[in-house]
Amino acid sequence: MTIYDAFYGVNDVKLFTFKHEQGAIHAADAYARIKKIPGVVMVTSGPGATNLVTGLANAYMDSSPVIAISGQVATEILGRDGFQETDIIGVTFPITKFNYMVKSPNELPSAFRLAYKIALSGRPGPVLIDVPKDLQNAVYEKDEDLSKKIKLDKFDLPKPDLQKLSQAIDILLNSERPVLLVGGGVYWSGAWPEVIKIAEIFNAPIVSTFPGKNSIPNDHILYMGPSGMHGRVEADAALANADVILALGTRFSDRTVGRFREMNEKTVIHIDVDASEINKNVRAKVGIVSDVKEALQLMVKMLPYVAKKNEKFLNWLYSIRRSYEEVLERLSSSMDFAPWKVLKILRKSVPADCITTTGVGAHQMWCELHWDVYVPGTFITSAGLGTMGFGLPAAIGAKIAAPNKPVLLIDGDGSFQMTMSNLSLIRDYNLPLIMVIFDNRALMIVKQWQLYMYSRRVFETEFSHRPDFIKIANAYEIDGYKPSSYDEIERLVKWSLRNNEPILLDIPLDREKDIVLPWVKPGSWLTEVIMPEGMNVDLKYSEKNE
Amino acid sequence: MNKIIFLDAKIGVDSIGRIVNVLRKGKVKFQEINMKFSDENVSVYIKLDGELNEIEWLTKKLYRLADVENVKVVEDG
Numbered sequence: 015m016t017i018y019d020a021f022y023g024v025n026d027v028k029l030f031t032f033k034h035e036q037g038a039i040h041a042a043d044a045y046a047r048i049k050k051i052p053g054v055v056m057v058t059s060g061p062g063a064t065n066l067v068t069g070l071a072n073a074y075m076d077s078s079p080v081i082a083i084s085g086q087v088a089t090e091i092l093g094r095d096g097f098q099e100t101d102i103i104g105v106t107f108p109i110t111k112f113n114y115m116v117k118s119p120n121e122l123p124s125a126f127r128l129a130y131k132i133a134l135s136g137r138p139g140p141v142l143i144d145v146p147k148d149l150q151n152a153v154y155e156k157d158e159d160l161s162k163k164i165k166l167d168k169f170d171l172p173k174p175d176l177q178k179l180s181q182a183i184d185i186l187l188n189s190e191r192p193v194l195l196v197g198g199g200v201y202w203s204g205a206w207p208e209v210i211k212i213a214e215i216f217n218a219p220i221v222s223t224f225p226g227k228n229s230i231p232n233d234h235i236l237y238m239g240p241s242g243m244h245g246r247v248e249a250d251a252a253l254a255n256a257d258v259i260l261a262l263g264t265r266f267s268d269r270t271v272g273r274f275r276e277m278n279e280k281t282v283i284h285i286d287v288d289a290s291e292i293n294k295n296v297r298a299k300v301g302i303v304s305d306v307k308e309a310l311q312l313m314v315k316m317l318p319y320v321a322k323k324n325e326k327f328l329n330w331l332y333s334i335r336r337s338y339e340e341v342l343e344r345l346s347s348s349m350d351f352a353p354w355k356v357l358k359i360l361r362k363s364v365p366a367d368c369i370t371t372t373g374v375g376a377h378q379m380w381c382e383l384h385w386d387v388y389v390p391g392t393f394i395t396s397a398g399l400g401t402m403g404f405g406l407p408a409a410i411g412a413k414i415a416a417p418n419k420p421v422l423l424i425d426g427d428g429s430f431q432m433t434m435s436n437l438s439l440i441r442d443y444n445l446p447l448i449m450v451i452f453d454n455r456a457l458m459i460v461k462q463w464q465l466y467m468y469s470r471r472v473f474e475t476e477f478s479h480r481p482d483f484i485k486i487a488n489a490y491e492i493d494g495y496k497p498s499s500y501d502e503i504e505r506l507v508k509w510s511l512r513n514n515e516p517i518l519l520d521i522p523l524d525r526e527k528d529i530v531l532p533w534v535k536p537g538s539w540l541t542e543v544i545m546p547e548g549m550n551v552d553l554k555y556s557e558k559n560e
Numbered sequence: 561m562n563k564i565i566f567l568d569a570k571i572g573v574d575s576i577g578r579i580v581n582v583l584r585k586g587k588v589k590f591q592e593i594n595m596k597f598s599d600e601n602v603s604v605y606i607k608l609d610g611e612l613n614e615i616e617w618l619t620k621k622l623y624r625l626a627d628v629e630n631v632k633v634v635e636d637g
Contacts, residue, residue: 103574107581112626114571132626163570163600164626290620293613 016150017056017083030414030443032407033435035062039069040404040433041411043078044371044394048415050202052079052133052141059085059147060098064105066142068401071109073140075398076225077198079133080140081126086115088148103144111139112164119149120158128160135169137288138202171287174304174312182283182300183316185258189281191327191555192218193256195241195270198225198397199263199286200306206230206390208310209262215317217324218260219252219331221245223270224382228393229263232386238331241540242270244379247532247551248334250540255327255555256280263287263306266295267398273539285309327555334551338532341549351500351521353380353452353528359500360422360450361386363507368392368420369412373405373429376458379530381424403432406449410436413445420511423449427477428457437490446516448507449492451483454523462529466544476525487518494518562591562636563615565606570627572600578625579604586610586618607636 021029032038035057042053057063063084073080087096103113112132116125122145129141186192194213200206206229213220213236220237222230227240239246241253253259253271261284264270271277277296284291284298285306292301302309346352357380364370366388372378372395387393394412396404409423430451439445461475487494497503497519510517531546541553569575576595583590588610596603608615615633623631 104577107577108584113574115574165629166626168623168626168629288624290617290624294617 015085016147017085017145030410030439033438034433035065036069036403037407037410037433037436039066039080039082040072040401040407041414042080042082043069043073043076044408044411045415046073046079046138047394048369048391048412052081052130053411054081054083056083057085058098059087059102060100062098063102063144064100066102067105067109068399070106070140070142072396072399072401072404074109074111076396077138077202078140079138081129081133082140082142084142084144085150086144086146089146090148092146102142106142109140110142113142113144114160115144116146116149118158119152119154120156121160122149122154123157124160128164128166131166132164132169135166136171137199171305171308172303174285174302174309176312178300178302179309179313179316182260182302183313185281185283185299186216186260187318187320189258191256191324192216192258192260193252194218194220195253195259195261195264196220196222196226196229197262197264198223198229200226200229201263201390203263203287203306205262205307205310208307208314210234210236211314212260212310215314215320217322217328219324219328221249221252223264223267223397224395225397226264227382227385227387229390231388231390233388236328238335240270240382242267242272243534243536244382244530245270245532245534246335246383247338247543247545247549247553248331250532250534250543251334251553251555252331254540254553258283261285261296261298262310265291268295268536271296271540272534272542273537276539326557330555334553337549337551338546341546344548345546349524349527351523353377353523354384355500356450356452356503356521357381357384357424359503360424360507363504364420364422364448364511368422369394369416370422370424371395371405371408371412372423373425374400374402375426375429375452376454376462376528376530377424377426377429377452379459380452383530385424402429405429406433407436409447409449410439410445413447417445421447423447425449425451426458427451427453427455427483430483431481434486437487437492440516441491446510446514448510449487449516449518450503451518451520452523453483453520454525454528455479456525456528458525458528459530461525462533465529466533467535483518483520492516492518494520496520496522561612561615562607562609563612564634564636565604565608565615565619565622565631566634567604567606567622567631568629569602569604569625570600570629572597572602575602575625575627576604579622579628582621582625583618585621587614588618
């Protein structure tokens with residue numbers, strides 16, 4: 015309470031009070047991803063602190079610099095099951111980059127300084143500082159420097175190893191079908207211009223992970239899309255048929271590559287800030303621990319002239335893309351609202367730098383496939399943990415971070431309901447959002463698994479007609495609509511932008527048809543992708559392919 | 561393959577909590593873990609059996625911890 019009370023009357027710090035602590039930490043997470051500085055969340059002890067757990071795990075998995083400050087019971091009660099006492103330090107060991115319970119008031123300034131530095135240094139991540147109540151009330155006398163307990167210089171990134179860079183260049187020059195695999199780390203490094211430069215030099219396709227979609231302008235001609243479980247077929251084909259993969263700022267998630275066995279047969283050059291990610295899941299022929307931007311800048315300088323190649327391979331990938339889009343066009347004719355078409359309408363209705371957040375579910379997977387991120391840093395999603403409920407608080411955090419930019423939330427009905435109590439902040443703090451709910455009245459991805467992997471035993475994944483999302487929006491003084499056409503979606507979104515007014519659109523989707531394809535089932539290889547009906551493409555490249 | 565990991569940590573049992581949570585991720589067999597405390601400075605000795613790749617990965621994860629230093633891996637014996 016004392017820390018909270020200290021903010022009374024303070025004008026240069028703005029507090030935003032959320033309805034649930036999970037909302038607060040997701041908002042801080044999104045804030046951090048956009049501003050590239052730590053987002054700060056503050057909670058009380060006990061249940062306040064434990065309500066942070068999902069958000070901390072989410073930030074940890076997506077390498078986001080969040081600082082969580084938790085109150086704690088007084089030191090004399092610690093460990094004695096005091097009211098609202100939880101050992102939050104013990105609970106959060108595995109899901110924080112660092113955590114620390116302050117032992118004296120003199121440690122407080124140093125603890126916060128260290129939290130800031132640790133959250134941002136090297137690979138970003140969440141830090142929790144736990145502050146017992148009596149220390150909040152105690153008198154600070156002099157700074158007790160905690161940095162002697164923490165070796166911060168270990169997070170300083172080494173310079174790229176020139177010998178390894180040279181080796182990597184040799185491999186790339188002698189490759190036949192090099193492919194760049196771009197992860198979320200490229201965004202944090204700001205390295206997309208260098209990625210594009212290298213890709214253009216080698217005329218190499220760029221494939222991303224799901225978080226990597228936020229790292230590269232998706233409309234670049236060489237960008238194939240994200241690969242993996244709910245990735246683009248052309249991206250899967252690119253990665254599967256690559257002989258050399260230049261992997262940048264990625265941890266080789268199973269969701270990205272399907273199966274590690276086949277990936278380990280390729281020649282991989284892996285550049286990442288975190289040494290523990292190199293050779294963790296996929297063996298690297300060359301592993302370079304450094305900042306990606308710095309490594310690629312050196313690489314560009316070291317490269318000799320490279321003759322253009324890969325045209326046939328690229329053309330083959332583009333033909334796969336065309337096949338997919340033709341099938342989708344046919345499928346959409348039998349749907350009132352095809353999810354991918356709704357996304358195209360939304361994309362053309364909002365400006366290029368509109369920040370988009372998503373929840374988790376089928377809508378998110380449709381975004382992975384069909385949402386074009388034009389400006390790196392404008393796509394915020396829960397990738398590693400896949401946290402339902404992330405979308406709305408993240409959109410709020412994004413709006414706090416970038417008040418002059420439009421923010422669009424694309425959510426599912428299931429995901430939205432998990433944190434919709436935070437709608438109150440929209441009017442209370444004047445944070446207008448465009449909110450679009452892909453409403454299929456189901457936990458659709460779970461239902462898809464039931465259909466495909468559990469012998470169609472669908473149960474407890476379909477919801478009733480309740481609630482009425484329009485009435486929910488109205489209860490928070492937000493206009494809500496159920497559009498009846500694509501044109502109406504476009505009109506309403508543009509109205510919201512023009513008037514800087516929040517809006518909620520409830521888009522009804524057919525839960526018998528809302529199956530997200532293509533799909534690489536868990537444990538399968540990329541070429542074993544299940545394609546939509548009517549698409550039949552062999553994903554094994556041969557020189558005879560056009 | 562039997563190896564020993566030595567490391568130093570700076571924040572007493574809280575450091576141990578962090579270290580143990582990293583060790584739990586390893587697909588290895590632990591044979592012995594010893595800790596010596598001097599105020600909040602802790603020296604840790606971990607004897608384990610596993611694939612070299614896995615032990616090397618665990619070592620890198622341990623080194624990533626902010627309050628851990630001097631991480632060394634040696635052969636057992």
